[in-house]
Amino acid sequence: VYKNLFQVPLPIPPNKEPLRTITSNGTQFDYYEVEIRSLEQQVYPGLSKAELIGYDGVAPGPTFHMTKGRQAVVRFINHGTQANSVHLHGSYSRAPFDGWAEDTTEPGQYKDYFYPNGQNARTLWYHDHAIDHTAHNAYFGQAGLYILHDPDELATPGLPQGDDDVGLVLASKRYNSDGTLWDPDTNGEVTSLWGDVIHVNGQPWPYLDVEPRKYRFRFLDASVSRSFQIYLVADQQDTVRLPFTVVGADTGLLEKPVSTSQLDISMAERWEVVVDFSSYAGQNLTFKNNRNVGADQDYVDTDKIIRFVVSSTTTGPARRWDSESLPTKLRTVPYPPPAKSATQVDRSFTFGRSGSGGWTINGVTWAIGPDARVLAKPQRGNVEVWELVDGGGGWSHPIHIHLIISRKGGARNAVLPYEQVALKDVVWLNTGETVRVIARFAPWDGLYMFHCHNLIHEDHAMMAAFNVTALTD
Ligand code: C2O
Ligand code: CU
The missing domain is CATH 2.60.40.420 (Cupredoxins -  blue copper proteins)
Structure with missing residues (x-):
C-alpha cells in the first residue's frame, strides 16, 4: 500500500518548444521533435523502480502550447521497444496523421505528423494508439497534453492563464x-x-x-x-x-x-x-x-x-x-446544425461482448479485417445522429469518435447541466445507458476510427472504422 499521500508536490511537465520554423510554399510550420525513450520512476521507496517509456523520456510527456492558425509538424522518433502510432486526440487531423492503429512506427524509426491547429482553443492530448498495445504504451508513459490557445480564450475575463x-x-x-x-x-x-x-x-x-x-x-x-x-x-x-x-x-x-x-x-x-x-x-x-x-x-x-x-x-x-468575473456567455459554441428531431437516429451502435469474450461493436471487432470493420460511410458535411448503446454485462464504455465533435442529447439518461452546453469528442456511455450524439461529419474525407476508450477494451478489438466520403452511402 502506498503510504505517502499528499507528501510530494504535483509535477508540472516541461513545455515543449519548437526546434525551428519551416517555410514551405509560402506557409509556415513550427517544427518539433519528440523522442520516445525509457525512464525510471521510484514510486515505492526501498523497492525497485518502475520502468516507463515516455515522450522525451518524461511521463506524462511535455506539454505543447499551440496557437490557433500556426500549423505544426511533429517528428516522433521511436527509441522504445514497441511499435507505436501517435494520435492527437481532439484534433481534426487528416487521416494519414491521425494515429491509425496499424500505421505503426517500428523501434528505430520515426514519423512526421502534420497538425493543422485550425480549431478553437481547447485541451487536446497526444497518446499512443498502436494496434493491440495502446493500453500498455499509454499506461507506461506515452500520453501528454497538447493545449491549443486562441486570442478570444486568452482574453476571456475571469479565466486564469x-x-x-x-x-x-x-x-x-x-x-x-x-x-x-x-x-x-x-x-x-x-x-x-x-x-x-x-x-x-x-x-x-x-x-x-x-x-x-x-x-x-x-x-x-x-x-x-x-x-x-x-x-x-x-x-x-x-x-x-x-x-x-x-x-x-x-x-x-x-x-x-x-x-x-x-x-x-x-x-x-x-x-x-x-x-x-x-x-x-x-x-x-x-x-x-x-x-x-x-x-x-x-x-x-x-x-x-x-x-x-x-x-x-x-x-x-x-x-x-x-x-474579474467570468462572463455569462463564454463563447458562441458552433453546435452541429440543424438540430435534428430527437427521435431521428441515423445509425445505432451497440458496445458489447461476444460469447468468446471479445469486445464488439454491433457484433464486429477490429480484427474482422479492413472491409468488414467499416461500419458507416457518412457523407462529408452531413449531420447525423448516432445512438450509442451499452450492450450490458455491467461495463461502462467511454466512446471516442475520431475527427468529429458532437453534442450529447436525446439520451435515455439525464444530460448533466454542464454537458448541455458542451461539445465533446468522447461521450461516457455508462452502465446500462443509451446515448445519442449529433455531429457534422467534416471537414475531411477519409477513414477514421471509433472505439471504446477503456484501453483494454480497445486493444481487445472494441474498435471499428467509418469512412467520411463525398459519395452517398
Ligand atoms: Cu484518445 Cu482513438 O483515441
Ligand atoms: Cu469499453
Whole structure:
C-alpha cells in the first residue's frame, strides 16, 4: 500500500518548444521533435523502480502550447521497444496523421505528423494508439497534453492563464509487489485495469501549493479503465461538497460557465474548471472521488485525488482574472446544425461482448479485417445522429469518435447541466445507458476510427472504422 499521500508536490511537465520554423510554399510550420525513450520512476521507496517509456523520456510527456492558425509538424522518433502510432486526440487531423492503429512506427524509426491547429482553443492530448498495445504504451508513459490557445480564450475575463492554468492528468495504476508497474499485456488482462494508485501528472496523490485566489484546472482522465466523479472539500469539514465552476470541455470553452459540486469524467474526456481559493486562506482542500463510479472497482484510497495547500496570503503582482468575473456567455459554441428531431437516429451502435469474450461493436471487432470493420460511410458535411448503446454485462464504455465533435442529447439518461452546453469528442456511455450524439461529419474525407476508450477494451478489438466520403452511402 502506498503510504505517502499528499507528501510530494504535483509535477508540472516541461513545455515543449519548437526546434525551428519551416517555410514551405509560402506557409509556415513550427517544427518539433519528440523522442520516445525509457525512464525510471521510484514510486515505492526501498523497492525497485518502475520502468516507463515516455515522450522525451518524461511521463506524462511535455506539454505543447499551440496557437490557433500556426500549423505544426511533429517528428516522433521511436527509441522504445514497441511499435507505436501517435494520435492527437481532439484534433481534426487528416487521416494519414491521425494515429491509425496499424500505421505503426517500428523501434528505430520515426514519423512526421502534420497538425493543422485550425480549431478553437481547447485541451487536446497526444497518446499512443498502436494496434493491440495502446493500453500498455499509454499506461507506461506515452500520453501528454497538447493545449491549443486562441486570442478570444486568452482574453476571456475571469479565466486564469499562464501559471494559474494547470493541467491535471489523472491515471489509475497498479504495481507489482517489487515496485514495478503491473503490465496488462504480460498479465493477459482482457477486461479492465482499475488500479489502486491514483496519479496526477505521473505522481501518486500529489499536493499543490496555491494562493488564496483563482485557478483554472484542466482535467484529463488518461486512465486505462478508471472513471471519476470528482468533488471538492475543505479538509476541516470534509462532508460539505464545495462548488466550483465548469468552463470547458473536450472542444474548448462551454457556452456559459456552470457551477457544480461534482464533475464526472471518464477516460479521454477533458473538462476545465475554475476554483476560487480566496475564501480558504490557510486551509487544505482536496479533490476527492466518489465510491462506486460506473463499473469501477474501488481500493482503500481511490476516493482521493489531489490536495491543495492554500497559503495565508497572496504574493506577487495582482492577476487580471482575480478582479474579474467570468462572463455569462463564454463563447458562441458552433453546435452541429440543424438540430435534428430527437427521435431521428441515423445509425445505432451497440458496445458489447461476444460469447468468446471479445469486445464488439454491433457484433464486429477490429480484427474482422479492413472491409468488414467499416461500419458507416457518412457523407462529408452531413449531420447525423448516432445512438450509442451499452450492450450490458455491467461495463461502462467511454466512446471516442475520431475527427468529429458532437453534442450529447436525446439520451435515455439525464444530460448533466454542464454537458448541455458542451461539445465533446468522447461521450461516457455508462452502465446500462443509451446515448445519442449529433455531429457534422467534416471537414475531411477519409477513414477514421471509433472505439471504446477503456484501453483494454480497445486493444481487445472494441474498435471499428467509418469512412467520411463525398459519395452517398
Ligand atoms: Cu484518445 Cu482513438 O483515441
Ligand atoms: Cu469499453
